[in-house]
Amino acid sequence: MSTAHLTGRRALVTGGSRGIGAGIVRRLSADGAAVAFTYSASAANAEELVAELTADGAVVVAIRADAADPAESADAVDQAVAALGGLDIVVNNAAVAHIAPFDEFPPEEFDRLVAINIGGMYWTTRSAIKHLGEGARIINIGSINADRIPGPGLSVYGMTKGAVAAFTRGLARDLGPRGITVNNVQPGPIDTDANPNxxxxxxxxxxxTAQGRYGHTSDVAALVSFVAGPESGYITGAHLNVDGGFTV
Structure with missing residues (x-):
């Protein structure tokens, strides 16, 4: 049940047209936030999500941007600020995965994972900083693969998510004096189109997993909404697993 604890807050979610990102957009909107989200190739999904949420009176805006492109990431932030009138919450969710043996990993896939999973987070955050004031929240969506790799072929993906964790720690130190928290939400196996259960x-x-099942996008979104809210002000630099006991 929504508590509307984000009423008056303005959020940007990268990669928000489907999967975990769409779940986060839905939850932040339900909890009262005005939300802008980016998408790259899923225009139809983005349009459907905007139509679904705005039909109930929510403020939701879709922005096309390639997370791998620094200029497009920066422009997406500017568009979000213009559309929402400011920015209080940034959720760096856009990410891709590719599984392959290390010695057969395609160079183009390496470049793509680094550009989106690390670069997209960095450039979005760097562009957003000037718009964020005391009480703002930066939430990075990492992965439990930063802590545990259950099988072969995930070394590059795990590397990028390890970078998300390290960036979170460092940025929490950098922005703590400004009253801005930075946290890392790490999903485990979550049922999505890209990773069906x-x-x-x-x-x-x-x-x-300890529970023997996949989680739902709503499980991740619920934690993101809490971390984005007013009661999480003393949580920063944390790595919060939503994994059904994958890492225990």
Whole structure:
């Protein structure tokens, strides 16, 4: 049930047209925030999400931007600020994955993962800083693969998510004196189009969790909403797992 604890707050969610990102957009909106979100290729999904949420009177804006492009990331921040009248919450969610043996990992996929998973977070945050005041929240969506790799082929992806964790720690120190918190939400196996909770791969992951199942995008979104809210002001530099016991 919504508590509307984010009423009056303005949020930007990168990669928000589907999956975990869309779940976060829905929850922040339900909890009272005005939300802008970026998308790259999923224009139809973005339009449907905006139509769904604005039909109930919410303020939701979709912005096309390639997270791998520093200029487009910066422009997306400017568009969000213009549309919402300011910015209080930044959720760096845009990310991609590719699984392959280390010695066969395609160079172009390496470049893509680094550009989006690390670069997109960095450039969005750097552009947003000047708009954020005391009480603002930066929430990075990392992965439990920063802490645990359940099988082969995930070394590059895990590397990028380890960078998210390290960036979170450092930025929390940099922005603490300004009253801005920075936290890292690390999902485990979550049921999305890109990572469905069925099939051999899913079954192997379920066996590694304490609960023996996948989570839902709403599980991640609920934690993000709390971290974005007023009661989380003394939480910063934290790594918060939503993983059904994957890492215990």
């Amino acid at each position: 069925r099939g051999d791969f899913a079954e192997s992951l379920k066996q590694v």
